[in-house]
Amino acid sequence: MxxxxxxxxxxxxxxxxxxxxxxxxxxxxxxxxxxxxxxxxxxxxxxxxxxxxxxxxxxxxxxxxxxxxxxxxxxxxxxxxxxxxxxxxxxHPGPGALAIAQDKLVMRARLEELGMPQPDWAAVSTPEELQVFLDAHGGRAVVKTPRGGYDGKGVRVVSAATEADDWFAALAEDARGGALLAEELVDFSRELAQQVARRPSGEMRAYPVVETVQRGGVCAEVIAPAPHAGERVRSVAEEIGLAIAEGLGVTGMLAVELFETTDERLLINELAMRPHNSGHWSQDGAVTGQFEQHLRAVLDLPLGDPAPREPWTVMVNILGGPTEGPLEARIPAALASHPSAKVHTYGKAPRPGRKVGHVNVAGADLDDVAYEARAAASLFLD
Amino acid sequence: MxxxxxxxxxxxxxxxxxxxxxxxxxxxxxxxxxxxxxxxxxxxxxxxxxxxxxxxxxxxxxxxxxxxxxxxxxxxxxxxxxxxxxxxxxxHPGPGALAIAQDKLVMRARLEELGMPQPDWAAVSTPEELQVFLDAHGGRAVVKTPRGGYDGKGVRVVSAATEADDWFAALAEDARGGALLAEELVDFSRELAQQVARRPSGEMRAYPVVETVQRGGVCAEVIAPAPHAGERVRSVAEEIGLAIAEGLGVTGMLAVELFETTDERLLINELAMRPHNSGHWSQDGAVTGQFEQHLRAVLDLPLGDPAPREPWTVMVNILGGPTEGPLEARIPAALASHPSAKVHTYGKAPRPGRKVGHVNVAGADLDDVAYEARAAASLFLD
Incomplete structure (x- = not known):
């Protein structure tokens, strides 16, 4: 057959x-x-x-x-x-789009060309250049290795150029040369994420903007949609997502990680051109989950409805898992205590800090939903 | 790993x-x-x-x-x-429970022992015995082969004993002997289905009773929950489901197909001890779908919440599929016209009458939901 x-x-x-x-x-x-x-x-x-x-x-x-x-x-x-x-x-996504996702310096330059809001940034090839950037930005900055970083790796907050000496030394040894990315340390009140799906033939669908809670540089929790997000924040986030998907020719799912500043601006932190942790809520909380949407998009099939199915969905990551025994041994207790929780595990062995699963809970009351999701996820830890 | x-x-x-x-x-x-x-x-x-x-x-x-x-x-x-x-x-389900699902005569006898409401029935080994049953029931009856029937196969409405001659002849040739099942032809207003999950350790969860629409002996459509079902019908259906699951020691999913009579009684038509077509709506319409619930039940894991996620979910079967080309070639048109439809296909080649997929649509307005589901499913037919 x-x-x-x-x-x-x-x-x-x-x-x-x-x-x-x-x-x-x-x-x-x-x-x-x-x-x-x-x-x-x-x-x-x-x-x-x-x-x-x-x-x-x-x-x-x-x-x-x-x-x-x-x-x-x-x-x-x-x-x-x-x-x-x-x-x-x-x-899909194509080589051209992926080249932008693969290099944070290329990404910053392309976003600048598109006129997208982002932190001040510079390519710095030497400690001296980094010091110039630091002096111009109140003596503190975020320094990133342009390639290979994720979940907080390759990202460092510095207040002196010497704090990136090892990375500059590595640059000097790399035949390709290159530079580090220095970014303004944004005074943000919280982090948001905007997801957009785009088909090769052009159709796009935007998910509601969500709030992401990071701990130690790793996504810990997502609340969908972002609480207390006014119409302006929601529409600006959506416009940013759609403009980037179209401007960079992204096909499949795009996630745009955003800082919401204390003066209510949105600044772009990172991009991901694939299904993203900030969209796991949609598996159980949206009419069309991000994984189904990605499959539809890359096959150039019509996109599904990204609307939420419940007023609130909270996703809590299971980070690390238990120190003894398999993760799956905790499933019975979690299901028993939380019949509304949707437990997802990844078939990975527990290890400190590793993403080994997540829990989604959807419902009408945000406090209840968040409590259930956190309580269920905590049963997978020691 | x-x-x-x-x-x-x-x-x-x-x-x-x-x-x-x-x-x-x-x-x-x-x-x-x-x-x-x-x-x-x-x-x-x-x-x-x-x-x-x-x-x-x-x-x-x-x-x-x-x-x-x-x-x-x-x-x-x-x-x-x-x-x-x-x-x-x-x-799970165990051999004892399956023995009852495998033989409709055994099923009728066990349901009678449990005091469950069902049509009048008799085991008939000869045309003469069938004629006695016909005479006692207004001259018409349903005759069923006790084993191997499904989707209308092995079921015949007769008004003369001679109409089952071929089945009696087959019985005579079968070394195991046996009998046919004769059932009262029930004057029903509609058909309902009640699903229950039961774990080996005893926990049970009941889904809301649903309406099933049959065409040519095959399930064509399911509306969840059953429209216009009053509190009495809902609670009686649930009690029947729970009593059978417990009484027969069913583990995993149980489906009880019911006739609702014109005088508002519920009579048991068939049983299935597995996930069932009448429960496909729950994949996209319930907090815990029947397939997840079955897995939990047979592993003796705590059961999930069977509550509906939306006021209404309608499931429409894709019966037969297109006469030319693969079923999957119709997916783009269905997704384009019906972004809220959840399309499920089974990887089976189209063939007249064959169940090759289904469509679920969930939402707040039954008319809209039913329209969308039927319209999306019809795009998979000629």
Missing amino acids: MDAMTLRIGVVGGGQLARMMIAPATELGIELRVLAEEPGMSASLAASAVGDYHDAETVLAFARDVDVITFDHEHVPQDVLASLHGAGVRV | MDAMTLRIGVVGGGQLARMMIAPATELGIELRVLAEEPGMSASLAASAVGDYHDAETVLAFARDVDVITFDHEHVPQDVLASLHGAGVRV
């Missing part, structure tokens, strides 16, 4: 984002194939191949039998993406 | 019910393995084995590495179930 299938997606990367595409793919009737980095990863159920995504031959062979290639992460090298493009493979 | 997993379910049978267990299993963190009848079936993504479920060795080998065995259908022979039981395998 395989001949009845016509919608095949290949996902490069076998992490939890690929895993969470399995449910909507199976429901809608899309065949999902995953190229996993190793056996036994989160998305292993759909893994049709195991191999190194840095190797063009491996990825090309994987791509041969699918309609479109998409990603669990943004780390596939540009030469591999170019090989896919050269072989006529449909790739 | 496989060592982190502790919840493994083996499903015997690779049809759409097994397929629809994949999404909630993946989300919750349950490892699902399927013993499929052949390659390329609906649940092939999770198929870890292909083999004949009539063969005890095949099923025993499949069961070796899972925590519990459950089913896509009720057809696994009792000798195979006994072998599993003998080998210490946890099986």
Whole structure:
């Protein structure tokens, strides 16, 4: 009966984002194939191949039998993406958009061209240049390595140029050279995230802007929609998301992480061109979850309704998990105490700080919903 | 990372019910393995084995590495179930409960012992006995083969005993002998279905009673909850469901198909001890869908909230599909016209009358919801 299938997606990367595409793919009737980095990863159920995504031959062979290639992460090298493009493979998001997500300096420059609101920034190649930036911004700044950072890694708040000496030394040893990204330390009151889906043929749908709560540089909790967000904040966030998706030619899901400043401006912090932790609430809280929406978008299928199904949805990450025994051993207690909680686990071994699952709760009363979600998630920790 | 997993379910049978267990299993963190009848079936993504479920060795080998065995259908022979039981395998629903679902005569007798409301019935071994039943019931009756019938197959309305001659002849040739089931032709105003989940340790949760619309003996549409069902009908249906689940020792999902008579009585039509077509609405319309609930129940995990998430959910089956081309080719048009529709397809080739998918729509206005669901489903037909 395989001949009845016509919608095949290949996902490069076998992490939890690929895993969470399995449910909507199976429901809608899309065949999902995953190229996993190793056996036994989160998305292993759909893994049709195991191999190194840095190797063009491996990825090309994987791509041969699918309609479109998409990603669990943004780390596939540009030469591999170019090989896919050269072989006529449909790739979403495309190499051009991914190049922007892969380099924070490129991202800042492109957002500036688009006239998007963002913190002051500069490319700094030497401690002296960083000191100039510090002097111009009250003696403090955020310094980021342009490539490879995530979840707080490759990000440092400094008040002296010497605090980035190791990164400058690494730059000097790198044959490619380059620079660090220095950013104004924004005085923000909270963080928001705006998600947009965009199809290759142009259709876009925006999710409601959400509030994200970070702890130690890692997303801990998301409240959807963002509480106390007025019409202006909601519409500006949506306009920013739509403008970036269109301006950068993003296909699939785009997440824009935003600072809301104490003087009510929105400034762009980071971009992600894939389903994103800030959108996990939508699995159980929106008519169309972000994983289904991503599949639809990369296949250039009509997009689904991103409207919330309940007044409030709260997502709480399970960070680290228990220090003894498997995560799954905690499921019975969580389900028993919280029948309205939707528990998601990723099939990953617990490890301090690691994202191993999350809990969604949706309902009419924000206090109740947040309490249930936090209480259920806490049962997966010691 | 496989060592982190502790919840493994083996499903015997690779049809759409097994397929629809994949999404909630993946989300919750349950490892699902399927013993499929052949390659390329609906649940092939999770198929870890292909083999004949009539063969005890095949099923025993499949069961070796899972925590519990459950089913896509009720057809696994009792000798195979006994072998599993003998080998210490946890099986839910158990052989005793399945024996009742496998034989409509046994079912009628057990429901009578439980004092459940049902149509008048009799076991008839000869045309003469059937004629006696006909004479006592206004000259018309429903005749059923006790085993192997589904979706209207093995069910016949007769007004003369000779109309079942072929079935009596088949009985005579069957070494096991036996009888046909004759039932009173109930003057019903509509059909309802009551679902209940029950864990081995006893906890039960009842879904709201729904209305099912049959066409040609096949479920065409389900409205959840049943419109115009008063408090009495709702509570009687729930009591019947709970009494049967407990009385027959059902574990997992139980569906009770009911006739609502013109004089407002509820009479039991059929039972199913598995997720059921009448519960597909719950995938998108209830806090806990029936497939997730079945997985929880058979693992003896705490059950989830069966409450509806919206005032109304309508499920419309896609019966047959298009006469030309794959079903999936119709997905774009359906999604484009009906952004609120949740489309489910089963990876099966279209064939007249075959259940190849369904559409769920949930919302506040029943007319709108029903219109959208019917319109979206119709786009998958010629």
